[in-house]
Every structure is written in C-alpha cells, then in structure tokens.
Amino acid sequence: MASNFTLSMKAVDDVVVLVPKGYINDLGAVRIEQASEQYFDKGTRKFIINFADMYFINSIGASVITGIVNKNLEREAVLCFTNMKKMHRDVFEMLGITKHVRVFREEGDALIFLHEGE
C-alpha cells in the first residue's frame, strides 16, 4: 500500500520547520525522524513541526513523534508543535508528549519565540 504521507522541510535562519502532510499511520512517517536526525547532525537545535496539513495520526505516528521528542530532549534541542488540531492535541497530551515540547497556535508564533530566545 502506498503511503499517504509526504514531508516538506524549510529552514528559517537557524530554525528547521518540518511540515508533515497526510496520514501519519505507517512506517513511511519514519522520514520525519530521519530528516530531523540529519539536521541534528548538522548542528540544528531548533525545530518546529507544523501539523496544519496533517489529518490523522495513529499509534505508529505517535511512536515516530515520540522518537523525535526524545532525541530533542537528549540533545537539549527546542521543539515546537504548531497548528495542531484538537485530535492531535488530545492524543499528545494523553501520551505525555506535550510536557516536553512548546506548543503554539501558529508557526509564526513559534518562529518569534525561537528567534527571541537567542
């Protein structure tokens, strides 16, 4: 079955914004982990995941997000979640993920926070 998931990335100064699109419900979503890993290795320590185009997240998706959050914690990087739908927020809160990330309504708010934090 083809994955219904795509990932776009952009760098805004020293911040990397990951924009997953579609359904994070299979191992295709591991690409988010791999992408953030590559940026970690290049020295990036500020990340935003913008969930605006993400419709559905299941346990596999939650596992991928868990992995990214954990790596951010281990490397003392800052991770922001933005544009989350209620469903995402409920699941991430229930799983205790939001304890470890900064949550913003819009991507722009997170960018301001990360830039001001310098």
Place this chain on the structure above:
Amino acid sequence: MERKTDLTRLLFSISSLADLGQEVSSAKDVEEKMRSALYVVTGMFSVPRAALLAYTPRRRCMEVLAGKGVDAAPDIRLCVDAVHLKSFPMNELVACDDLAGSPLYERNREAFRRLGTKTFVPLFAKNECVGALSLGKRLSRNAYLRSEKDALKAAAHQLAITLQNARLFLKLSEKVAENKRLYENMRQIYLDTIQAFAAAIDFKDDYTKNHSLRVATYAAAVAGDLGWQEKDIEAIYIAGLLHDIGKIVIDSGIINKRDELTTRERDVIRTHPQVSYSILSKIRFPWKNVVQFIRHHHERIDGGGYPDSLSEGELSEGAKILNLADAFDAMVTDRPYRDRLTLEEAFREIRRCRGTQFDGRISDVFCDLLRKEMDGDVMQARILPQLRKIGALQLEPAGTLYEA
C-alpha cells in the same frame, strides 16, 4: 478533565490494537511486520526505546528482531534458560525493579542496560515462550495504569501469536529450501546419469565421440536464441544427449563400416530413432516432448525423412532443431565413409538444404548464432568451444562464413 483523558486513552488503545491487528496480518515480510507492530506498541505508550526479541530454543537465547532507538545495537542477545521463563507471567508486564535479582536479569544485566529496559514483557503463545518485548522508559514518565496494562497484555498476546506464526513460517521455509536442495541433487544425479548414457552411446561409434554432447549443446543454444523457456531448453538438451540411444542395439560393424552401406544395412541404421523412442517412451521424463524430438530427429520438412515421413507442419520446432544440430555435427566430423566438411562447406550445405531437409528459420538462426559467436558478439559462446575441441575451427577465417 481526567475523564476526558481516560476516554481519549481508551479510544486510542482500541484504535491502536486494531492497528496492531492490521499490521501483523499484513502481507509485509516478517521483519517489517514486526517493526510496524513494535512502532504501534511504542506509540500506544509513548516509549522512545524498545525492542522485540525472538526466542530461539535451540540456542537458548533471545535476539533483537525489531528495534526502535536500539538500532545501533542489533547484536544484543539475552541468554535464556527455560527455568527463567517459567518464573514470569505470560504476556504480562514485568517492571524492571521486579526483574532485578532474577536469574534472567543477573545473567543479562549488560544486555538489559543496552536495551534500556524499564519494562519487560515475556511473550508466550500456547504456553510456549516465543520472545519478549523490552520497553524503555516512557516519555510521560508515568507508571502504567491498570487499563494500560490490560491494553499491553492484549498487544503482547497478538505479538506472541505473530512471532509464533513467523517461527512456523521460517521452519516451513527451511523445509522448502531443504527439499529444493534435495531436488537439485537428484536432478544433478539424473543429468549425470543421462550424460553417462550419452557417453555409452557415443563410445560405440569410433568416429562420434562426444557427438551426443555436441548435438545437445548446439540444440540448446539454438532453442535459447529462439527464446525458449529454461525448462524447454533443458528438454531439448536431454533429447540431444539421448537421441542416438537406439544405436546401442545396432551392430557395431554396421555403424563403423568404412565402405558404402547396403540397402539392408541402411534400413537397420534407420531404425535407430524408432528404437530410441521405444526405449525412452517407458521413462517418465520431467520434461515435455523429449521422446517426440528424438523420434523425429531424422525427419525432413519436405516429408522425405524417417521413420514417419512427417511433413513440415507435422514436425515440432524441437525436432527441427535437433535434426539440424545432428546433421551439422555429422558434417563437421570425420565419418568412416568420408572426411569432414570445412565450416564453410557445412554452411553451404545447410543453405543448400534450407527448405528441404532443414527448416528455413532454424537454419538462419543457427548460422547467425555461429557467426555472432565467431565475431565475439555473444556473452557466452556455446557452439564455438565444441567446434574448437574437434578442430573444426582451424581451417576457417571467420569472414568466409559470411560468403557461404
């Protein structure tokens, strides 16, 4: 607020167990299936580091089948005795604190450290240990709630059954591989026996040493060039090896006679395709049409051949190929009654008999193939090495064949 979270958790657990069922019953290969299943479980409980271990009773160890966050350590192995396993509840969570001090933990302390195990779930299917699930600390830092333990138990049960099925599948695959090896061995013995028969046939004739092997090689080469399937190419190769088996019953004096044969002697010689057929038709070959190819290898497309005087439309492609391969080898080797033809002469003879004795298309394919081999335009020459062995190439500059 608490009730809302409980409801979200319940719905997420139910949906995750459904995901798990879908993953383990998917058509993915075992490793990918188990990796997906592990991701489902780690997502259910927000665990960043985890491993699914498969138990191998013969080696008394558990090895990492799928890992998350432990990928850099695929060599991790837990040494496990049956006695270790009996002390744990089946498919239920064992906290690391409860694990500490157990023989299993003490013996594998380093492996547990590398796995980052905080929770260990021995996996049992039908009372048989099939593996274990190692879960690291949760991102939420929370202890497992009663409802989460129940969900984990349900997930563990599914994982255990999947592991057991994978183990059965592996056993079956090993059995299939073993049978395939046995089949290949038997096939090789079969081929060797047929080659021995072919050598025995050729031994009878002072002039035709390795004739059957060469005919088989030429015929297989032409069939391959015509796009035949592997199994059918093997069939015509076998037919080539055995096509003259009927000569075994013919008096050597006739076969090796230097003078011209009498009509009676020629009639005797001409019985050999039919005799070959009679001998071989009792054998149930694993290839199709071998005996028909052999029976008709002296038929001509103009209907002037023997034993059945078949016409072009009645002859199979295999019989036509074998006919040409046999005739060509006869042309380029010495016979008791005449010297060999040069390659150029043989080509001219094939062209002369094209459309009467030989099929036009097969004649062209054979001549083209030999030219290509001589020009080095093929990956692996098959006809040329045989011609070299019988010294048929010494006289031939390649270009003369084009003129012929």
